[in-house]
Amino acid sequence: MASNIVEFLKHKNILVTGSTGFLAKVFIEKILRVQPSVGTLFVLIRAPDVTAAKARLHKEIIDKELFKVLREQHGHEYNEFMLQKLVPVVGDTSIHNLGISERSVREHLWETLDVIVNTAATTNFDERYDTALGVNTMAVNNFLEFGKRCRKLQVLVHVSTAFVAGEKSGVIPEKSLQMGETLVDDTHLTLDIQTELNLAKKSLDGIQNSFVPTPKNSTDQMRKLGLERARKYGWPNTYTFTKAMGEMILGERRGELPIVIIRPSIIESTFADPFPGWMEGSRTIDTIIIGYGNGRLTSFLANPNLILDVIPADFVVNAMIAAMVKHALDFNSLSIYNVSSSTANPLNYSVLVDIGYQYFLNNPCMGKDGKLIKVEKIYLLESMESFVRYMRLRYKIPLQIMGVANELLCQAFAERYNQQFKRFNFVMYLAELYKPYAFFQGRFDNFNTEHMFMGLSDYDREIFNFDVKKISWPYYLNSIHIPGVMKYVAEGQGETKD
Known part of the structure; x- marks a missing residue:
C-alpha cells in the first residue's frame, strides 16, 4: 500500500532551521528514513564558515546515536548518503536573510525550496530579553520574508509551544494569537512588538555604556528585563512571551503563504521512532527525575492531582510532517495544531511520582562512594x-x-x-x-490534531503515529522515558539550538 505522505516527500527540497536541536534531529531522521528519495535537506547551522558548519553537521547530527537505524540500513554507504542529502548552510535565523551571506546560496534556496521548517528557539524561561527577541520573535519575521522570496514554496511549518497560552485555565483552543493582544484584564494595555525591540536595544545600550559593564551584569539585567516585560503582559516567562510575539508576526504578515503552526506541550523522549527513549537536553521533569534518582532531590513543587502535559518527540515530528503535507499549496491558510496530551489522555503528577519511586527502587543509581542510592517517596509541596x-x-x-x-x-x-x-x-x-x-490548570484542546490523524490512511496512521490516546503513561515512563533520561541526559549530553 502506498503512503500519501511518503510519496509527497519524494524529491522535495526542505530547509530546516534549528537543525542541531533535539526536535529537528528527530525530524531529519524520520524524513531520511521513510523517504530516502527526498531531494535535499538544507540544514541552517550557526558557524563562522562552511568548514565549521560541516564539522558541526558531522558531530551534532550524522554521528549521533539517533541515526543508528539509518546507519544500519545504509551500512558502509551511510556517510555518503547523509552527505548527499544533508547540505549545511551557514546562517543565523535572528539576522535578515537568515544570516546567509552568500548571495549564490540564497538564490539557490529561493529557486529550489519546496518547504521551510522552523524549529529554531531558545527555550530558557529566563533568557536574555535581547537574545529571546532575536531567536523567538524576529527570527519568525526573517524566515517568513525569506519564504516569500522562494519561487515554488508550498508550505512553511513553524514550531511554537502550547504554552503561548500563558497561565490560562480550562480548555485552551487551537486559536491564533492576534497582533498586540495581551493576557491581562486591562483594556488600555496593548502590546507593541517594535516598542519591545526598541526597549531591549535601549536597555542593552545603557548597560554597555555604563561605567563598569561586565558580561554577567549585562546578562542578569537583560534576563530581569525579559521577565518583567513578560509578566507585565500576562505571560509567566520570557520564553513563552517571545514565542507568542513570534506567532503574532506570523499571523499578521504571512501574506498568501500556507502556514502551519505546531504547538507542542512539553516534548519528551521518543516513544517508538526510530527507537524508544532517545532524547537530548533536560526538560522540566527530567531535572527532577535525575535529581531524585541521584538522591539530591527529596521534594518538589507540584499538585499531585493536576495534569502534567507531555508529548513524545516522535509524535510531534509525525504531526509536523502530516500537517506539512496536508496544507501544502493551501494558500492563504493559517493552521494551528496543539500536539499535546492533557485533553485526550491526561497524565497526573501523582503517576509520575509513583512510577519514579518504583523505577529507582528497582533500578537504583550508584553514588560517588560506590554504594547504591536508596530513594524514599518524593514529598510533594502542593502550594x-x-x-x-x-x-x-x-x-x-x-x-x-x-x-x-x-x-x-x-x-x-x-x-x-x-x-x-x-x-x-x-x-x-x-x-x-x-x-x-x-500548578498549571489548563488543558490544550487538540481537536485539529485528532481530526488530522483520523483523516490519514490506515497505512499513514501506522507510519506517522501521533495518536496520544494509545499511550500507556505508566509503561512509557517506566520502560521508555526514565531509562532514556538516565542514559542520554544524566550522562551529560546537552542540547544545542540553532
Whole structure:
C-alpha cells in the first residue's frame, strides 16, 4: 500500500532551521528514513564558515546515536548518503536573510525550496530579553520574508509551544494569537512588538555604556528585563512571551503563504521512532527525575492531582510532517495544531511520582562512594505557600543560625555559608520560575490534531503515529522515558539550538 505522505516527500527540497536541536534531529531522521528519495535537506547551522558548519553537521547530527537505524540500513554507504542529502548552510535565523551571506546560496534556496521548517528557539524561561527577541520573535519575521522570496514554496511549518497560552485555565483552543493582544484584564494595555525591540536595544545600550559593564551584569539585567516585560503582559516567562510575539508576526504578515503552526506541550523522549527513549537536553521533569534518582532531590513543587502535559518527540515530528503535507499549496491558510496530551489522555503528577519511586527502587543509581542510592517517596509541596514554609524551616532558619555562628567565629566557614546561601536563593528563584507549570490548570484542546490523524490512511496512521490516546503513561515512563533520561541526559549530553 502506498503512503500519501511518503510519496509527497519524494524529491522535495526542505530547509530546516534549528537543525542541531533535539526536535529537528528527530525530524531529519524520520524524513531520511521513510523517504530516502527526498531531494535535499538544507540544514541552517550557526558557524563562522562552511568548514565549521560541516564539522558541526558531522558531530551534532550524522554521528549521533539517533541515526543508528539509518546507519544500519545504509551500512558502509551511510556517510555518503547523509552527505548527499544533508547540505549545511551557514546562517543565523535572528539576522535578515537568515544570516546567509552568500548571495549564490540564497538564490539557490529561493529557486529550489519546496518547504521551510522552523524549529529554531531558545527555550530558557529566563533568557536574555535581547537574545529571546532575536531567536523567538524576529527570527519568525526573517524566515517568513525569506519564504516569500522562494519561487515554488508550498508550505512553511513553524514550531511554537502550547504554552503561548500563558497561565490560562480550562480548555485552551487551537486559536491564533492576534497582533498586540495581551493576557491581562486591562483594556488600555496593548502590546507593541517594535516598542519591545526598541526597549531591549535601549536597555542593552545603557548597560554597555555604563561605567563598569561586565558580561554577567549585562546578562542578569537583560534576563530581569525579559521577565518583567513578560509578566507585565500576562505571560509567566520570557520564553513563552517571545514565542507568542513570534506567532503574532506570523499571523499578521504571512501574506498568501500556507502556514502551519505546531504547538507542542512539553516534548519528551521518543516513544517508538526510530527507537524508544532517545532524547537530548533536560526538560522540566527530567531535572527532577535525575535529581531524585541521584538522591539530591527529596521534594518538589507540584499538585499531585493536576495534569502534567507531555508529548513524545516522535509524535510531534509525525504531526509536523502530516500537517506539512496536508496544507501544502493551501494558500492563504493559517493552521494551528496543539500536539499535546492533557485533553485526550491526561497524565497526573501523582503517576509520575509513583512510577519514579518504583523505577529507582528497582533500578537504583550508584553514588560517588560506590554504594547504591536508596530513594524514599518524593514529598510533594502542593502550594507555593507550603513550599516557602518548607524551605524556611528546613533551610533558611538553619542558614540564619549558620550566618550568626560564622560571624561569631570570625568567618570560620564563610565559604560554606556563602555557597549554601547562594544555593537557597537559586532554588527559590527556580521555584518562582517553574511555579506556573507546577500548578498549571489548563488543558490544550487538540481537536485539529485528532481530526488530522483520523483523516490519514490506515497505512499513514501506522507510519506517522501521533495518536496520544494509545499511550500507556505508566509503561512509557517506566520502560521508555526514565531509562532514556538516565542514559542520554544524566550522562551529560546537552542540547544545542540553532
